[in-house]
Amino acid sequence: MSGTPETTDGKEITQKMDAFRARCHEAGLKVTPQRMAVYRALMETDEHPSAEMVFRQVRRVHPSISLDTVNRTLLTLSEIGAAFIVEGSGDAKRFDANLGNHQHFRCVRCRRIVDFHYEPFDRIAVPENLTGGFTVLRTTVCVEGLCDRCRLQES
Amino acid sequence: MSGTPETTDGKEITQKMDAFRARCHEAGLKVTPQRMAVYRALMETDEHPSAEMVFRQVRRVHPSISLDTVNRTLLTLSEIGAAFIVEGSGDAKRFDANLGNHQHFRCVRCRRIVDFHYEPFDRIAVPENLTGGFTVLRTTVCVEGLCDRCRLQES
């Protein structure tokens, strides 16, 4: 994720789809149309959608897909490391297929999640002596507050 | 919920309860036995309990309290800033009344949340020019992985 994160052109999409296909093979997962469609929908957006949101999107291409399949697939994606569950506050799970270094800003009012990137935050690490036997898999900086839109209508 | 952190002695509890009472008055909230009991239970533990967990604890003192009241009270606590919802991955909400500087380690397997404190993480701040009109209310470092217990039984 170096150049233009927002603009995902056709070539990049094809590349990522190929990479995902390969990852499925490695993990021993079948390459089904539904699985591809769910991954593609997640990869093409920067809205950190919930299962429901992905469902609505994928449905346009696969009208017969079920919400369960979307749910299951999203969980599978995060299990094989093709996506992850965005840190939240106990609402519906939100997913992100952008594996590049970035951080999230979460609006506590409208629940919108917006990416930002501050280089120093990529290198954050917990000192060994503080991990207390824990195996660290992921470290993130979470920022929450009011987004530009919601700030205006604050009481 | 049983382990009493060595740092919370009787005197400190009384102090915190008094401060909370004051905070309720400021916020125009009534000081009810249930509200006090919920706050006290949350304050006395370092387990970052869910509503259900707080409910089970408070019930010992107030056998007639309802889960709804616990839920409502916990939300109220986070609204007036006496507690907050711990960042998670879309599971049940977990609460924390410890407002002091600290960070969380979250086990992705057993969902245990453990505090740690690394001074530099207290001073993390997003540069103005990256906030894009957002009002930052809280910034945290979230660390997730496998805890010491779960690491052993990993496949």
Added chain:
DNA sequence: CTCTGTGCAAACACTTTGCAGCTAA
């Protein structure tokens, strides 16, 4: 006395599970 807070039950939202038929490999 007044108005918030509480308990109860029902409604809701989100996720998970069991199963039969389908399909990629």
Added chain:
DNA sequence: TTAGCTGCAAAGTGTTTGCACAGAG
């Protein structure tokens, strides 16, 4: 062929809401 995947329906969890009564201020 066959192991894994999908769609459907039902059940499970966690949270929210409407209402009447109780109790703090």
